[in-house]
Amino acid sequence: MKKTFFIARYEYWRFARRKGFVFVVLGLPLLMLAAFAVIFLVFSSRENRPVGAVDETGILIAPDIYAEIDASPPFVIYTSEVEARAALEDEDIQAYFVVPAGYLTTGDILVFHAGDASEDVNGEISDYLRTSLLAGSGVAEDLASRLGAGGLDTQFISLLEERSGNEIASFLFPFFLGLLLMMSIFTTGGYMLQAVVDEKENRTMEILLTSVTPEQLMTGKMAGLVCLGMTQILVWTSFLLVGFLIIRTNVPELSLIVPPFDMVALGVAWFVPYYIIYACFMAIVGLSVTEVSEGQQAAGIFSLLAAIPFWFMLLLITAPDSTVAVALSLIPFTSPFSILIRYGLTTIPPWQMILSWLLLAGTAVFTIYLVGQVMRLGMLRYGQRLTVRQILGGIRSS
Amino acid sequence: MATVQVKQVSKRFGSTQAVDDVSLEIAPGEIFGLLGPNGAGKTTLIRIILDIIRPDTGKIAVFGGPMDEAKKNRIGYLPEERGLYADIKLMSVILYLASLKGIDRKEAATRAEAYLRQLDLWAYRDKHLKELSRGMHQKAQFIVTILHDPDLIIVDEPFSGLDPVNTRLIRNMILGLRDEGKCIIMSTHQMHQVEEMCDRIALIHRGQKVLAGPVMAVRRQFAKNTVEISGSGPLNTLPEVEHARQINGTWHVTLAEGITPQRYLRVLARHEEISVEHFTVALPRLNDIFISMVGADAAEEENMTVMPTEPAAEMTSIEKGVGG
Numbered sequence: 001m002k003k004t005f006f007i008a009r010y011e012y013w014r015f016a017r018r019k020g021f022v023f024v025v026l027g028l029p030l031l032m033l034a035a036f037a038v039i040f041l042v043f044s045s046r047e048n049r050p051v052g053a054v055d056e057t058g059i060l061i062a063p064d065i066y067a068e069i070d071a072s073p074p075f076v077i078y079t080s081e082v083e084a085r086a087a088l089e090d091e092d093i094q095a096y097f098v099v100p101a102g103y104l105t106t107g108d109i110l111v112f113h114a115g116d117a118s119e120d121v122n123g124e125i126s127d128y129l130r131t132s133l134l135a136g137s138g139v140a141e142d143l144a145s146r147l148g149a150g151g152l153d154t155q156f157i158s159l160l161e162e163r164s165g166n167e168i169a170s171f172l173f174p175f176f177l178g179l180l181l182m183m184s185i186f187t188t189g190g191y192m193l194q195a196v197v198d199e200k201e202n203r204t205m206e207i208l209l210t211s212v213t214p215e216q217l218m219t220g221k222m223a224g225l226v227c228l229g230m231t232q233i234l235v236w237t238s239f240l241l242v243g244f245l246i247i248r249t250n251v252p253e254l255s256l257i258v259p260p261f262d263m264v265a266l267g268v269a270w271f272v273p274y275y276i277i278y279a280c281f282m283a284i285v286g287l288s289v290t291e292v293s294e295g296q297q298a299a300g301i302f303s304l305l306a307a308i309p310f311w312f313m314l315l316l317i318t319a320p321d322s323t324v325a326v327a328l329s330l331i332p333f334t335s336p337f338s339i340l341i342r343y344g345l346t347t348i349p350p351w352q353m354i355l356s357w358l359l360l361a362g363t364a365v366f367t368i369y370l371v372g373q374v375m376r377l378g379m380l381r382y383g384q385r386l387t388v389r390q391i392l393g394g395i396r397s398s
Numbered sequence: 399m400a401t402v403q404v405k406q407v408s409k410r411f412g413s414t415q416a417v418d419d420v421s422l423e424i425a426p427g428e429i430f431g432l433l434g435p436n437g438a439g440k441t442t443l444i445r446i447i448l449d450i451i452r453p454d455t456g457k458i459a460v461f462g463g464p465m466d467e468a469k470k471n472r473i474g475y476l477p478e479e480r481g482l483y484a485d486i487k488l489m490s491v492i493l494y495l496a497s498l499k500g501i502d503r504k505e506a507a508t509r510a511e512a513y514l515r516q517l518d519l520w521a522y523r524d525k526h527l528k529e530l531s532r533g534m535h536q537k538a539q540f541i542v543t544i545l546h547d548p549d550l551i552i553v554d555e556p557f558s559g560l561d562p563v564n565t566r567l568i569r570n571m572i573l574g575l576r577d578e579g580k581c582i583i584m585s586t587h588q589m590h591q592v593e594e595m596c597d598r599i600a601l602i603h604r605g606q607k608v609l610a611g612p613v614m615a616v617r618r619q620f621a622k623n624t625v626e627i628s629g630s631g632p633l634n635t636l637p638e639v640e641h642a643r644q645i646n647g648t649w650h651v652t653l654a655e656g657i658t659p660q661r662y663l664r665v666l667a668r669h670e671e672i673s674v675e676h677f678t679v680a681l682p683r684l685n686d687i688f689i690s691m692v693g694a695d696a697a698e699e700e701n702m703t704v705m706p707t708e709p710a711a712e713m714t715s716i717e718k719g720v721g722g
Binding site: 210 | 478
């Protein structure tokens with residue numbers, strides 16, 4: 001047990017110190033931060049100069065009255081179109097609109113702009129006109145405020161689930177969490193391939209096996225790499241969480257959304273055995289080939305298997321309780337991602353959760369045993385490839 | 399009690415019989431030479447002893463029984479192909495591998511320092527292994543092999559890549575370990591090292607043990623009725639001599655059938671006109687025995703170290719002036 005711990009610790013630090021690992025762990029969040037910054041800049045640089053208004057009908061209310069409704073961008077009323085045009089040319093306003101004399105009968109409005117006017121202008125003009133029309137219509141004030149700008153306060157209530165937050169979050173969280181976990185597996189799990197090929201070809205593995213059993217060696221390596229993957233996830237999710245909390249304080253609409261910690265726990269519980277299966281597969285590939293590049297080709301097969309839930313993504317979202325969705329969440333290669341997606345969208349029966357995890361964990365234990373057997377076989381064939389037939393033959397004879 | 403007992407062990411890979419009914423016993427305090435051409439089955443046998451692979455039939459007993467974790471801590475192994483982790487610092491690798499042998503980190507560091515200084519590697523302790531020369535690698539790996547003070551040491555080509563000075567250093571360390579009572583199994587193609595260092599040998603060919611025993615006994619077994627003699631007088635024309643040729647002033651004399659070296663020596667002593675300065679019973683080199691057993695082709699394949707300038711043999715050396 002102690003030796004397994006030593007191996008795990010050594011493997012962890014061996015790869016954690018690598019520049020490539022540090023770059024991936026810190027690079028991805030920094031990339032996300034950069035993306036957030038770009039989005040923020042785009043929104044903050046949004047056109048917010050006033051919009052001019054030329055009223056040829058006399059129905060428009062004073063802009064300062066309208067300003068109480070918190071219009072953005074603000075309005076400036078010009079007495080003639082010439083004045084408004086001059087203001088537009090001087091870039092004092094981003095656009096101006098003309099309410100023609102026949103507006104009340106035609107409903108036509110003319111908007112003049114130079115360059116890109118804000119997308120909000122159209123809605124704001126509509127609100128302004130509606131508010132102006134209501135102000136002079138004699139409609140009771142409280143009713144007018146309902147019909148006017150900002151009067152519509154829609155609440156969406158789902159009859160399917162009683163979840164807090166909203167449906168987008170129920171899908172997006174597990175999707176991105178699953179994606180991060182997959183990325184972590186494919187990056188750090190790939191280290192296993194390299195480690196095994198190197199150790200096999202330079203015979204370090206033989207020295208190690210005079211100190212520990214193949215199972216101890218693999219378990220140690222696996223534990224080290226799982227911790228490495230979890231470090232990656234921890235850093236990434238911490239960045240995400242902090243980023244989300246910062247955004248939530250600035251965007252009131254998101255205040256109802258609570259970070260789904262239960263989902264993170266679920267993700268970790270499912271992805272640890274999945275990680276082990278992937279790393280074992282990489283180890284078997286590593287023991288069967290003589291160069292890392294050969295192994296990477298074989299690793300592509302596993303990536304294809306892991307990508308199956310993505311092919312059925314639409315089905316998982318629209319029919320999370322369908323037979324296919326249930327099957328996907330039971331098959332060890334596809335279960336982690338499928339379970340996560342379904343967890344966000346439906347209530348998974350406990351038996352499915354238990355069976356899914358047991359099948360996954362059982363496969364993980366079996367693959368560790370399998371690696372031990374292949375290791376004994378692969379040790380003899382250094383400098384040579386192992387065929388699938390040889391692997392199966394070796395396992396049968398052990 | 400033998401440190402290693404190999405009883406009728408066989409191992410087959412597909413159509414290849416890698417090890418075929420081999421039995422050996424290796425005791426503490428001896429250096430046992432495991433010889434054989436490439437692909438003979440030596441490495442497979444070593445791996446079976448180390449429990450890296452399991453035999454199809456037969457039994458292995460190490461320290462009196464089957465392998466377990468505690469016994470693994472008492473074994474040091476230097477494999478033939480060496481590399482270690484290229485991107486890790488020397489001291490770090492040594493301490494890591496020592497930790498897997500159950501050695502406390504502090505103790506391992508103390509021992510590592512002593513060995514690194516002894517083998518002139520202390521200045522390189524913080525270098526990555528990829529920065530070290532092949533000889534340095536070799537010495538580093540030898541340190542890894544013996545740092546945990548193992549009772550069974552298996553070294554495969556321990557001198558490859560070493561210059562004469564370092565070869566001598568490692569050789570003396572191995573001999574010192576033997577004197578401490580360690581059991582050492584050495585596989586090498588450097589036959590002169592085997593002759594100088596090994597107490598016993600076994601020659602493996604095509605998976606089978608074709609020859610085994612103490613080095614001197616094996617050489618005697620293959621000795622032809624030949625002596626090397628120098629001196630003056632009709633050394634080469636006596637009736638006891640079947641054939642003689644002179645090389646660098648020394649007569650290489652093949653004795654007639656039924657004539658022993660001792661009898662020939664007595665005959666020489668009776669001849670007053672003969673003066674003997676040097677008399678040696680010629681024993682074949684292990685190199686020659688190896689070639690005769692496994693064939694010249696295999697020997698060429700092995701690139702064995704042959705020492706043509708040395709005398710052919712020197713088991714019994716008598717320096718005596720006779721009748722002079």
